[in-house]
Structure formats: C-alpha cells, structure tokens
Amino acid sequence: MIKSIKLKNFRRHEDLSVDLNKTFNLIHGKNNAGKTTIFYAIEYALFGMVRGFKSIAQLTRYEQNNVGVELIFKGNDDGIYKLQRMHKLKGKSRAANGFFTLKKILSKDKEKYILATDFGDTEGDLSLKINELLGISKRLFEAGIHFSQGEISKILMGDKKLDIVFGIKTATALANAFRERALDFEKEVKVIDTFKATLSHSEKEKAEYQKKLENQKQNQEKISVKISRKNNDLRKLENFKNFSERISDSVKSFEDIEKQINDTKIKEEMILKDIKENKEKYGSEAELITKKDNLEKDLKDFKRKENKLDEKITSIQKKIRENETQKVKKESLNKQKQKLQNDLDSFIKKYGKKEDLQDKVKTDKDNLEKIRNKIKELEILQIDLQNSIRNNEREKGDIEGILKRREMNKDNQTCEYCGAPIDASKILKEIEDCKKKLKDLEEDLNKQEQEKEKIKRSLLKLRSEEKTHYEEEIKLNNLLNKINEMGDTLNSSFKEDIDKKIIELNEIIEKQINLLDNIKKELNSIREDQNQISKKLNEVKTFLNQKKEFERKLTTIQEEKIKSEQFFNQQKAVLSENFKNLKKELKESLETVESSNNFIASLEIILKKINDYEKDKNLENALLIRDELKEAIISKISEISTTINHLKKQKEQSSKDLEETKKQIKRLDKQIAQTERKIHILNIKDNLAEKYRNYQQIFKDTQKIIRNNVSKTLEEDILKSYRLFSSEDEFEKISIDNKDYSLSVIPKGTESRIYYPASVYEGGGYQLILGLSYKFALNKIIGNSTFLLIDEPTEFIDENNRKILLSNISTISDSTQVILITHQDIDKIQCNNKIEIKKI
Amino acid sequence: MSFKFDLSKIMAQFELSEEERNDLIRLFEFTNYLYDDENNLTKTFKLVKDARMQLHQRIKEIFESDILEDIGGEEEI
Numbered sequence: 001m002i003k004s005i006k007l008k009n010f011r012r013h014e015d016l017s018v019d020l021n022k023t024f025n026l027i028h029g030k031n032n033a034g035k036t037t038i039f040y041a042i043e044y045a046l047f048g049m050v051r052g053f054k055s056i057a058q059l060t061r062y063e064q065n066n067v068g069v070e071l072i073f074k075g076n077d078d079g080i081y082k083l084q085r086m087h088k089l090k091g092k093s094r095a096a097n098g099f100f101t102l103k104k105i106l107s108k109d110k111e112k113y114i115l116a117t118d119f120g121d122t123e124g125d126l127s128l129k130i131n132e133l134l135g136i137s138k139r140l141f142e143a144g145i146h147f148s149q150g151e152i153s154k155i156l157m158g159d160k161k162l163d164i165v166f167g168i169k170t171a172t173a174l175a176n177a178f179r180e181r182a183l184d185f186e187k188e189v190k191v192i193d194t195f196k197a198t199l200s201h202s203e204k205e206k207a208e209y210q211k212k213l214e215n216q217k218q219n220q221e222k223i224s225v226k227i228s229r230k231n232n233d234l235r236k237l238e239n240f241k242n243f244s245e246r247i248s249d250s251v252k253s254f255e256d257i258e259k260q261i262n263d264t265k266i267k268e269e270m271i272l273k274d275i276k277e278n279k280e281k282y283g284s285e286a287e288l289i290t291k292k293d294n295l296e297k298d299l300k301d302f303k304r305k306e307n308k309l310d311e312k313i314t315s316i317q318k319k320i321r322e323n324e325t326q327k328v329k330k331e332s333l334n335k336q337k338q339k340l341q342n343d344l345d346s347f348i349k350k351y352g353k354k355e356d357l358q359d360k361v362k363t364d365k366d367n368l369e370k371i372r373n374k375i376k377e378l379e380i381l382q383i384d385l386q387n388s389i390r391n392n393e394r395e396k397g398d399i400e401g402i403l404k405r406r407e408m409n410k411d412n413q414t415c416e417y418c419g420a421p422i423d424a425s426k427i428l429k430e431i432e433d434c435k436k437k438l439k440d441l442e443e444d445l446n447k448q449e450q451e452k453e454k455i456k457r458s459l460l461k462l463r464s465e466e467k468t469h470y471e472e473e474i475k476l477n478n479l480l481n482k483i484n485e486m487g488d489t490l491n492s493s494f495k496e497d498i499d500k501k502i503i504e505l506n507e508i509i510e511k512q513i514n515l516l517d518n519i520k521k522e523l524n525s526i527r528e529d530q531n532q533i534s535k536k537l538n539e540v541k542t543f544l545n546q547k548k549e550f551e552r553k554l555t556t557i558q559e560e561k562i563k564s565e566q567f568f569n570q571q572k573a574v575l576s577e578n579f580k581n582l583k584k585e586l587k588e589s590l591e592t593v594e595s596s597n598n599f600i601a602s603l604e605i606i607l608k609k610i611n612d613y614e615k616d617k618n619l620e621n622a623l624l625i626r627d628e629l630k631e632a633i634i635s636k637i638s639e640i641s642t643t644i645n646h647l648k649k650q651k652e653q654s655s656k657d658l659e660e661t662k663k664q665i666k667r668l669d670k671q672i673a674q675t676e677r678k679i680h681i682l683n684i685k686d687n688l689a690e691k692y693r694n695y696q697q698i699f700k701d702t703q704k705i706i707r708n709n710v711s712k713t714l715e716e717d718i719l720k721s722y723r724l725f726s727s728e729d730e731f732e733k734i735s736i737d738n739k740d741y742s743l744s745v746i747p748k749g750t751e752s753r754i755y756y757p758a759s760v761y762e763g764g765g766y767q768l769i770l771g772l773s774y775k776f777a778l779n780k781i782i783g784n785s786t787f788l789l790i791d792e793p794t795e796f797i798d799e800n801n802r803k804i805l806l807s808n809i810s811t812i813s814d815s816t817q818v819i820l821i822t823h824q825d826i827d828k829i830q831c832n833n834k835i836e837i838k839k840i
Numbered sequence: 841m842s843f844k845f846d847l848s849k850i851m852a853q854f855e856l857s858e859e860e861r862n863d864l865i866r867l868f869e870f871t872n873y874l875y876d877d878e879n880n881l882t883k884t885f886k887l888v889k890d891a892r893m894q895l896h897q898r899i900k901e902i903f904e905s906d907i908l909e910d911i912g913g914e915e916e917i
Contacts, residue, residue, distance in 0.1 A: 124873065127873060127876060128869075128873060131869070131873075137872060137873075137876050138876045139872075139875065139876055160885065161885065163885065164875045164885060166845060167845065167847065167868065167872060169875055169885055169886075170868055170871040170872050170875055171868070173871055173874075173875075173886075173887050173892075173895065174864075174867060174868065174871055174895075177892070177895050177896060177899055178899070180896070181896065181899055684907055688903065688904065688907070691903070692903075695864065698851075698854045698856070698864070701853075701854070702847075702850050702851075705850055705853070706845070706850070710845075781845055782845055
C-alpha cells in the first residue's frame with residue numbers, strides 16, 4: 001500500500017506531495033494537469049523507468065538537471081518503507097546518472113538503510129526487494145496493477161507477455177535449462193563403462209606387480225643374508241690380518257731392539273777405549289789429583305808474590321805522584337817569580353827608578369807648598385778686598401739715601417724731619433757733592449770688582465795647580481809603594497833556589513820510575529808463570545771431568561743395555577702369546593669359515609709351523625708364518641670381496657627392480673584413484689542428470705497446471721467482474737485463448753452460440769468495462785498486489801454504467817488500495833480522499 | 841475452480857524434499873527476474889544466450905556446487 005508520494009522536477013511538477021489513504025483515492029483535475037504523471041512517478045520510483053518513455057530526460061522538468069521521486073509504502077511485512085530515487089542529467093547529451101535508497105522507517109525520527117546505490121546495491125537487488133515487500137514485478141505492474149489510460153480495452157485482443165506474467169515462460173526456460181544440463185551430464189556419463197574397464201585392468205595389473213614385488217623382496221632378503229655371512233667371514237679374516245700385522249710388529253720390534261742392543265754395545269766399547277786411552281795419556285786419577293794439588297799450591301805462592309809486588313808498585317806510584325805534585329808547584333812558583341820580576345822591570349822602565357821617583361816626589365812637594373802659600377796670600381787679599389768693597393757699597397748706599405732725601409728736599413724745599421725751610425742752593429750743592437762722591441765710589445767699586453775677579457781667577461788657577469801636584473804626589477807615592485812592595489815580595493817569597501829544587505825532584509822521580517819498571521817486569525814474569533800453572537791446572541781438571549763423564553755415559557749405556565734385553569724377552573713372550581691366540585682362532589676358523597680346500601690346507605700348514613715355533617722360538621720361522629698367513633688371508637679376502645661385490649651388484653639390481661615395481665604400483669594406485677574418482681564424479685553426474693530430468697518434467701507439468709488453471713479462472717473472474725461493473729448482463733459465456741490470451745464472448749440470446757472476439761464486439765464502453773474486468777481478473781489471479789492504479793476508466797462509458805462502475809470499484813478498495821484518476825463526476829463519487837491536481 | 845498464482849502450492853503437488861522445493865522456488869524467482877528485463881528477451885520472449893548462461897550458472901550454484909566441491913571440483917574427463 002502506498003502511503004504518500006513526492007515528485008521533484010518530475011515532468012510538469014516542480015514540487016508535488018500527495019498523501020494517500022489505504023482504501024480509495026481519487027485524483028482529479030483538468031486535462032493536462034499532470035494526473036497520470038503521478039502513476040508514472042510511482043512506476044519510476046519502483047522500477048527506475050517508465051514504460052513508453054525512452055529516456056530519463058523525457059521525465060525531467062523542462063530546463064532542470066535533477067529529477068526525483070520519494071515513495072513511502074507499507075510492505076507485506078507491515079513495515080513502512082521509504083523509497084527515494086533520483087537522476088542527475090549531465091552535458092548536452094543529458095546522460096542520466098541514477099541513485100536510489102530504500103530505508104525502513106522505524107519511528108518518526110529513525111530510519112534504517114536497506115539498500116542504496118551508495119553501498120553498491122544494484123537495480124536487480126532493488127527489484128527483488130520490491131517483489132518481496134510489495135509482491136510485484138515490472139511485468140505484474142504492467143499486466144495487473146497499472147491500468148493505463150486508453151490501453152485498458154487493448155487487453156481484450158490478448159497479450160503474449162502474459163505467459164511471462166504467469167510464469168509459463170519461466171517454467172519453460174527452466175524445463176529447457178534442466179534438460180540441457182541433464183543432456184550434458186548424460187553425454188559425459190556414457191564413458192563410465194570405459195572407465196570401469198580401465199579400473200578393472202589397472203587393478204589386475206597392480207595385483208601382478210604386487211606379486212612381483214613380493215618375489216623381489218624375498219630375493220633381496222636372500223642376497224642380504226649372503227652378504228652379511230660373507231661380511232662376517234671378512235671380519236674374521238680381517239682379524240687374522242691383524243694377527244699377521246701383530247707378528248710383523250713383534251718381529252720388527254725384535255729387530256729394533258736387537259739393533260738398539262748392538263748400538264749400546266758399540267758405544268760401551270768406544271767409551272771403554274776412550275777411558276783406557278786417557279789413562280795411558282794422563283796417568284791414573286790419583287796421579288792427576290796430586291798434580292792438581294801441587295799446581296794449586298804453586299799458584300797460591302805466585303799469588304802472594306804478585307800481591308806483594310802490587311803493594312810495592314802502589315807505594316812507589318804514590319811517591320812519584322807526590323814528587324810530581326811538588327815539582328809542578330815549584331815550577332808554578334818559578335813562573336810567578338819570573339812574572340813579578342818582569343812586572344817590576346817594566347814598571348821601572350815605565351815610571352823610572354825608585355830614587356828618581358823619590359826626587360820627583362820631593363820636587364812636587366816643594367811646588368805644592370809654594371802654590372799653597374800663594375793661595376793663602378791671595379785669599380787674605382781677597383778678604384781684604386771684600387771688606388773694602390762692602391764698606392764702599394755701604395757708603396754708596398748712605399750717599400744714595402742722602403741724595404734721595406736731598407732730591408725730595410729740593411722739590412719741597414723743607415726739612416723732612418722738622419719741616420723747616422731749607423736753602424735750595426745748599427741743597428743743590430749737597431746734591432752735587434753726593435753725586436760726585438757716588439761717582440768716585442762707583443769708580444772705586446769697579447776697580448775693586450776687577451781686582452776681585454782677577455784674584456778669583458788666580459785662585460782658581462792655583463787651586464787647579466795644587467790639585468794636579470797633589471794628585472801627582474799621590475801617584476808617585478803609590479808607585480813607590482808598589483815598587484817597594486814588589487821588591488819586598490821578591491826578597492821575602494823567593495829566597496830559595498826553585499830551579500835547583502826542581503832538578504832535584506826530577507832526579508828523584510826518574511829513580512822511582514826506574515824502580516817501578518823493574519818491579520813491573522818482575523810482576524809480569526810472575527804472572528806468566530802463574531798463567532802457565534793455571535793452564536796446566538785447567539788441563540788436569542778437564543781430564544778429571546772427562547773421565548767422570550765417560551764413567552757416567554758408561555753407566556747409562558749399561559743401564560740401557562739391560563733394559564733392552566729385558567724388553568726383548570718381554571716381546572718374545574708377547575709373540576708367543578700372539579701365536580697361541582692365532583692358533584686358537586685358526587682352529588675355530590677351520591670349523592666355521594666357509595672355505596675352499598686350498599685355504600684350509602694353507603691354514604693347516606700355518607698351524608703346523610706355529611707348533612714348530614713354539615718349540616724352537618726361532619724368529620725366522622715366525623716371519624715365515626707371518627708371510628704365509630698374510631698370503632693366505634689376502635687371497636681369501638680378495639675371493640670373498642669379489643663375491644660380496646658380485647652380491648652387492650645383484651642386490652643393487654634387485655633394488656632397482658624393486659623401486660621400478662614400486663613406481664609402477666604407485667602409478668597404478670594413482671591411475672586407479674583417478675579412475676575411481678572419475679567414476680564417482682560420473683555417478684554423481686548420472687544422479688544429477690536423473691534429478692534434472694525430474695525437474696524438467698516438474699516444470700513441464702507446472703506449465704500445464706498454470707496454463708489450464710489460468711484460462712478457466714480468468715474466464716470465470718472476467719464474467720463475474722463484468723456483471724458487477726455493467727448495468728447489463730449480456731454475455732452468456734466468455735472464453736480465453738490458451739495461446740494468446742485473447743478474449744471471446746458468446747452474447748446472450750444468440751442461437752448460434754458462436755464466440756465473438758471481444759475486441760470487435762459492440763462499442764467502446766462495453767469493451768472498456770470488459771477490459772477493466774479482464775484487468776481486475778488478472779490482478780486477482782496474480783494475487784499479491786496491495787494497490788491498483790486505474791487511469792481514466794470511465795471514458796466512453798454512459799452515465800449509468802459509470803455510476804455502477806465507480807461505486808463497485810470503491811467496493812473493491814475495501815481489500816485493495818485503489819488510486820483512481822478521473823475528471824468526470826467528481827462530485828458524485830463517494831470518496832474520502834479526493835486529490836485535486838491543479839494545472840500549473 | 842478458482843486459481844491464484846502461487847508457485848509454492850504448485851510445487852507442493854510434486855514429490856520433492858523441502859530443500860528441493862525451496863531451491864526450485866528460488867530458481868523460479870531468479871528466472872522471473874531475468875524475464876523482467878526486456879534486454880534479456882528475444883522477440884519471441886525467449887531468454888537470450890547471456891541470460892541462459894546466467895540461468896545455467898545459477899543451476900550449478902544451487903544444485904551442483906556443493907556436491908562437486910565435496911569431491912574437489914569438477915574436472916575434465
């Protein structure tokens with residue numbers, strides 16, 4: 001049941017919402033108002049396209065790029081669903097890109113997504129869901145739900161598509177599909193007997209290979225036992241080989257020991273010979289010891305003498321050193337004296353003789369005395385002159401004071417003390433006198449100053465002379481002192497005759513050196529003798545040591561000799577023990593080892609020889625036994641090894657054969673498994689073929705059932721509906737063609753009882769009612785739809801029939817929602833949901 | 841006699857197990873879905889080759905895949 005529908009830019013509607021009730025809904029409006037568009041919108045929402053329109057662009061409002069419809073409906077599960085569908089148009093070609101969402105409305109504010117293109121759901125998914133929720137498919141919608149305007153009566157001519165609507169085509173397609181599948185399988189199954197024959201053949205072949213494998217295993221087992229036995233023999237022979245080696249080792253050991261004993265004997269003889277030669281050459285040990293003691297005593301005496309001479313030499317050398325030191329000192333003193341004399345001579349040469357110097361000093365002293373007296377005189381004269389100058393200056397100051405007063409008196413002409421008037425001429429005279437006195441005084445003073453200056457210069461000159469003479473005197477005194485001093489030194493320090501002393505010392509030293517040389521010669525002679533004695537002593541000591549070494553070597557060699565002899569005896573015992581064991585094992589071997597007569601004979605000879613050896617213990621016999629044993633064993637080992645190699649080759653071949661047989665069995669196992677599997681698959685396919693044949697038959701029968709029932713039911717229902725919708729009951733019988741679903745009628749009152757095609761019978765009004773009846777019958781037979789869309793069913797129908805039709809349609813709406821479009825008798829139709837679509 | 845198209849009732853008339861019946865109804869609905877699309881039909885309202893292949897594939901999925909998967913998939917014989 002549809003609850004509401006919203007259109008957006010859908011055909012002429014820009015934005016339209018229509019709410020529908022669950023029973024009867026009447027949509028009315030003027031022609032070309034867009035009433036039918038609502039049915040198109042429902043079809044668009046459900047199936048994405050509208051029958052009769054080639055593109056989405058044709059459904060889209062002029063100059064708009066988006067078109068959409070929202071359909072809210074109640075599903076068969078009583079759930080409320082919202083189906084939204086829209087298309088976007090792009091570019092000049094107006095290619096449409098479609099989207100849909102199907103949601104379940106859980107409450108006013110809550111919705112749940114069921115399907116959406118955004119989630120990757122397809123148009124097919126939506127179709128199946130709509131079929132599930134509303135029980136309709138596109139075919140059903142076209143055939144039995146949507147009664148299109150002007151097409152209602154067309155159904156009377158039949159519609160081959162009804163075969164699709166009723167599922168007859170579906171059943172046919174399924175019957176065909178199952179037949180084809182069955183045929184495919186039946187073809188495949190035909191080869192099953194071949195596979196069975198192959199299987200039987202493979203199983204037989206496998207059994208044969210298994211028998212062969214068993215025989216090969218037994219054969220291989222036998223070879224293995226033989227190889228094992230031969231290997232045991234080989235091990236025993238290897239043991240004999242060991243015996244042979246042990247005999248060889250023992251004999252070799254004997255040879256080594258014998259060689260060792262011989263070597264020791266030779267060494268012993270050589271040492272004894274050396275000892276004898278030494279004795280002959282150097283005497284007996286006692287004689288050598290006595291000689292050694294005497295030599296050591298001599299050596300001690302020489303040592304004592306040597307020490308004494310050494311002491312003497314040291315003493316003389318000390319004395320020589322002392323005399324030489326003294327000589328050196330005297331020579332140094334002589335040099336000093338010479339130098340002093342030279343200095344004195346050069347001094348006298350430079351400054352004159354002592355007497356001359358003394359005269360010079362006296363003269364200088366006299367001169368100095370004279371200068372000093374002169375200076376004293378000048379100094380007295382200078383003091384007197386100084387006093388005279390001072391007096392003249394004082395007088396000059398007094399006269400200048402008087403002159404100054406008189407000059408003032410001359411101006412004031414009064415006494416400066418009492419203010420009494422003074423005679424001017426007197427004053428002038430006094431002034432003249434003063435000036436004259438002053439002039440005289442100044443002249444005296446100048447003269448005195450000149451004199452003073454002269455005395456001063458003379459004093460300076462005299463003092464300088466005094467200083468020169470004084471210094472000369474000091475210098476001369478110093479020279480005199482120096483000459484005196486040098487003369488004193490020469491007289492006091494070099495009183496003795498140094499040269500004589502030196503000559504005496506030289507003579508003493510020479511004597512001492514001669515003595516020293518003699519002593520040294522004596523010492524060297526003693527040392528030579530001492531060396532001779534030391535050499536002789538060393539020789540004696542070497543001889544004694546050599547003798548001791550010979551004796552030690554002799555002891556060692558004798559010990560070695562004893563040891564070698566002991567070892568020789570031990571080895572002999574070991575060899576005897578080896579022979580004893582060999583004998584025992586040879587006897588055992590003769591009993592156990594699988595052998596040829598030659599080998600047995602060889603062993604018996606060896607046994608006999610061992611018996612002989614045990615008696616005579618002859619090593620040559622032992623070597624013979626060893627060689628014969630070795631020869632016999634090597635020969636036997638070679639024989640057994642050849643046999644083992646032969647057996648191994650046999651075993652190897654047998655293993656290869658065994659592996660090959662196993663491979664064949666494995667191959668056959670695989671082949672059998674594959675064949676069994678193939679047979680199994682073919683059996684399954686055979687079963688499937690049988691099953692599909694059954695399904696084929698079921699769908700053939702289904703076709704018949706549907707076809708038979710549909711025709712009869714339609715005939716009955718169409719007649720019933722017609723009688724309901726029409727004011728007149730004019731048809732005796734109605735017939736539906738089985739093949740094309742065209743409708744024929746037998747009118748009442750005709751005797752011929754001929755069926756007339758409904759599409760040509762009577763007028764359009766009747767055809768429309770009959771068509772509507774057919775549509776209602778179709779809707780009934782399809783069965784699951786909860787709504788009907790009827791577009792203008794009353795065209796061409798007279799008022800009476802229209803009234804009956806509309807009132808009866810409204811009765812149908814009790815069980816099925818009816819949405820009816822009409823533009824006639826709106827006021828007369830009883831409907832509680834009249835929806836007017838206004839022309840825009 | 842009144843007839844209302846109901847496949848389950850029709851199928852009930854044949855000797856089939858419950859599973860087989862449901863499988864056949866599913867297959868029938870799928871085929872109906874193929875018939876709903878005009879593109880899948882020839883002029884004489886038969887299924888085109890591609891749709892027939894789809895139908896065969898669906899049959900394989902429903903009736904064969906389990907059996908053939910059990911034995912390791914179908915192979916050339």
